[in-house]
Each structure stands twice: as C-alpha cells, then as structure tokens.
Amino acid sequence: MDNNSTPQHWDIFCAVVDNYGDIGVTWRLAKQLAAEYQLEINLWVDDLHSFSHILPSLNPTLAIQSFNGVTIKQWHQPLVLEYRCGAVLIEAFACELPDTVIDTITACHRSSQQRPPVWLNLEYLSAEDWVEGCHGLPSLQHSGLKKYFYFPGFTAKTGGLICERSLFTQRDEWQADPQNKLDLFNQLGLSGIAAQDTVVSIFSYETPCLNALCKLWQTSAQKIHALIPLGRSLNSLSQLLPALANARAGQQFELGNLTLHILPMTDQTGFDRLLWSCDINIVRGEDSFLRAQWAAKPFIWHIYAQEDDYHLIKLRAFLQLYCHNLPPEIAKGYTALNLAFNQDDTTTLIEQWQTLNLANRPMMRHAKQWPIDALNDTDLASRLVQFVKNS
C-alpha cells in the first residue's frame, strides 16, 4: 500500500437526538483534534438548526461550512454529500451511520488499495466501574470490520475526559481577576450585580426544585442572582412568576433579594466563561456537567433522565467518586443534595442547601483540586489519538 495516498482525515458522525449534548460533545472534540493535533476533521451533523444554538455563527442552510478548522457537513439518510474513507471514523453515541458510509468502508476493507478507517463508537460518559472493562473492546462486524467501543471515563483505564490543553490556564487567568466576571456580566447586559453578590447559573431540565430554591433565595440575607439561559429551566419557574413563560433574553426580574436574569445562549467558549464566573452552577446532561467540573466551582448535576431510573445509578457512581476526598459530613450533604435535586425531593433539597452552604471552604478547595485528579494526567483527545495509533 502506498502510504502517501492513505487519507489522513477523520470523520465524526453525530445525530442530534434531543437537546445539545450529542452535538456539544462532538463539537468540542472536533475543535480540539483540529487545533491540538492539526487533524483534518469532518464533523457530520444531521440537525444544523440545533447546532446553531451553541454555534450562533453557523448557517443552518449550508450543507458544508468551516469553523475552528473543522469542516462541518450536513448528513441525512441517504447521504447526499460524498463520503471517502479517512484514517478514523467516529460514530458518536451509536448513531446509525448512513448505508453509503458502511458500504464505502466495507469496500475499503475488501480492497488491497486502501486501509479502512479505524472505526470507533464514542460512548456516553459514566463513572460506573464496568466502564474500565468495556473501554476499547472491539466488536466484529458481518463484513469482517472491527468497531471499537470508546468509553470516556474518570480513571486511567478508560478513554478519559474531554479537556483542552490550555483550558485550566485560561480559567485560572480569568478567575484571578474579578473584573473579568463583572465585564462578562456587563457584556451580557446583566445589571445590578455587585462583586460580593452570590451568582448562580441555571442550565437544567424541568424540575420543581428550581421553584423551591428560588423561593428560598427570595428571602435570603444577601443578594442572589440567578443567571438562566433561555431554555427548559424556565418552564419550571413560570409557576413562581408567570411572566417567565414568555421571557426573552435580556429581561430581568426582581423577587425580594433574588434577581432572575434571562440570558441568550452563547457559543461554548462563552458558556465556559459563564461557568467560571458564577459561584455555583446548576448543570445537566453530559457536556455542561463536565464543564462545570472544569470551572472549579461547586455545582449541582441535573442528570439526563433514563428509563427505569438508570440515571440514578450513574449519578451515585459519580458522586461516590467525586466525594471520595471530601470530609464525610460534607460528602453526605452534597450527595443528599444532588439526589434530592434529581428526585424532585424539594424538602430534602432545601434542608441540605441550608445546612451545607455549597460555597463552603472544603467544597471550594475540592472543586479546585478535582479537575486535576479527574483527568489522570491525560485527556480524552490525547488518549484517543494514542488508541488510534495502537489499533
């Protein structure tokens, strides 16, 4: 085989199931692989409209366009644009690849002219123990091709966590100067936030817990600002304030000592900065959950609900890992708080919120150390590049 003619590009296929998590994760990975490994990346996405919420400069009517060194291509079943075998084919979250893609890689496999791509299924992140045993396993297809299961994870034996090389340096520089957060709040059009006020970001699914927390914050001794990007969290707050049902970005509402600020959605860099700038973050899903950890601030995780409450098993597995180095009383309270939030248990949630004070010193210290421990020296992209080399 002539190595010079071996295609070097990587293809990542993403199907947007609902929400922004699938595209959020694949977009981060694509950007990082292009920027840090100079790889030629095609990110194939079926729903450009959803994608444009987290990449506002994307044009949802264009089938091919380029941002951050990544070529974004729209795909449908059947595939309209041409697919050529590259060095790697990533099927994100078991999305069903177009038949043409399977036919093309099968033809590569059968020909002596070209090597088929290393074919991987990028799985969802979980802190459960079994992940170590399944990461990297091949599955033999009818065609004779192998598809590998690539599992992100929190331990050295998993596929790692998405984290850009200079992210922690950028975050530390940002957080070292309190003026950065005030400037960001100004840019977002948020008024009335003083340096000493408590600021909480809320990016969750629907839950009565938001209502309960906002009621509590209304009567808090100090000023609290809740920053809420347009989206599902607002559905849960219209009971507290009916005007929120039709809220627009830029509006703000005063309720006692609580101010609710409605934000536009921004790109991922803007979202990261928002998390770095708040005292506490309420996040959800898979990607914002990880970014809240990288923000080195206390957070509540509203996990994506799964059938038979399987998500609670995933939540407990993470909490066990996250709380391992926390003082036992704080670990107990933090676990109870997160479980209560995810089970709509408003009474326990409020009790734990009041007892724990999420911004306590050990919790803050832990939030700062955790990202370093969780990464286990290497991030997902570097482990992935190595995995491909070894395959």
Ligand SMILES: Cc1cn([C@H]2C[C@H](O)[C@@H](COP(=O)(O)OP(=O)(O)O[C@H]3O[C@@H](C)[C@H](O)[C@@H](O)[C@H]3O)O2)c(=O)[nH]c1=O
């Ligand atoms: C609020 C906001 C979010 N974002 C990004 C951050 C993330 O990349 C993305 C949100 O993704 P997540 O936090 O993962 O939550 P999500 O609920 O949107 O996505 C979910 O989709 C399901 C199908 C998955 O199974 C879940 O695990 C989860 O990933 O949106 C912005 O870029 N700008 C914004 O202003």
